[in-house]
């Protein structure tokens with residue numbers, strides 16, 4: 001799994017999060033409040049996904065301002081939709 005924060009100026013910063021965490025620690029300081037450590041979280045209602053990426057607008061946990069977009073790339077062969085269907089419906093597939 002790879003976590004990145006795409007900033008408003010198109011720069012990209014690496015993020016880290018523990019398993020099950022609700023926030024991401026991003027390298028550097030918040031561009032809005034200059035706070036460190038720089039923790040961000042996804043803004044409710046902005047989540048979407050592609051074949052292998054979860055996307056959400058990101059806000060700084062310290063100042064609450066939008067700071068870019070969180071992009072979490074996961075390891076998947078069949079895609080996020082197929083993985084979620086498999087896990088939620090417990091249907092096994094043999095390929």
Ligand SMILES: [Zn+2]
Nearest residue numbers: 030033060063
């Ligand atoms: Zn901030």
